[in-house]
Amino acid sequence: VAVRRVDLDRRNEQGILHHLDPQRFFLLANTAGCYSADEAVRYARLAREAGFNDFIKLEVIGDRETLLPDVEGLLQAARTLVAEGFRVMAYTNDDLITALKLADLGVAAVMPLASPIGSGLGLLNPYTVRTIKSRLSVPVIxxxxxxxASDACITMEQGVDGILMNTxxxxxxxxxxMGRAMRLAVEAGRLAYLAGRMPRREIAVPSSPISGLID
Incomplete structure (x- = not known):
């Protein structure tokens, strides 16, 4: 739930929150649309006062065209919110060093992007996401x-703990x-990761024995 973009008054029948029972649905507040650490912290606190749980998807956007995160602002906001008892799920770029710093701050999860928000470009850099997952002890979503669906499958093959999607x-x-396709793709990607793929080779290797051939 984008705290900055919805009516937080549950009594208002025109608002979406009026129709979502928090006892039935897990409502994850987020700071979408915030362009500074101060803004993000303010809206996270507002979500808590409005009755949301302690989980917060933390976004601090640094550029209005690409919607890429402001790493400096993100780290600043994460430090403040973790200290205040929030369970921070931090939206970040696919940079290992930033991910390590967020984990050191005590976030609940690190959320690297596959590609820019709403772009639908899929996972642009499997290596960096795979590396982040291999180095962190907190969940990587x-x-x-x-x-x-193919994007979801490839992403899950990197060993990540999950995918958050909307657009x-x-x-x-x-x-x-599409929702059904995504569910099946996520399951397939996870199973492929657990199964362990064959090694990549730059030469052909016969799939049947080459010894004992009949002349």
């Missing part, structure tokens, strides 16, 4: 950029069918 479903011609 890829956020932003997944556009279709890929909301803008699909048939959101319900």
């Amino acid at each position: 890829v956020d932003a950029g997944v556009g279709t 890929a479903l909301a803008e699909a011609a048939n959101p319900e069918t």
Whole structure:
């Protein structure tokens, strides 16, 4: 729930929160639309006062065109919110050093982007996401950029703990069918990761024995 973009008064029947029972649904507040650490902290506190739980998806945007995160502001806001008892899920770029710093601050999860928000470009840099996952002990949830089921499958093959998606479903011609496709893709990608893929080779290797051939 984008705290800055919704009516937080649950009594208002025109607002979405009036129709969502927090006892039935897990409502994750986020600081979407915040362009400074101070803004993000203020809206996180507002979410808590409005009755949300202690989880907060922390976004501090640094550029209005690409919506890429402001790393300096993100770290500043994360430090403040963790100290205040929030369970911070930090949206960040796919940079290992930033991810390590966030983990050191005590965030609940690190959320590197696959590609820019709403772009649907899929996972642009599997290596960096895979490296982040291998180095962190906190959950790694890829956020932003997944556009279709194949993107979700490839992302889960990197070993991450999950994917957060919105636009890929909301803008699909048939959101319900796309949702089912995404679920199956996530399951397939996770299973492939657990199974362990064959090594990549730059030469051909026969798939059947080459000894004992009949002349």
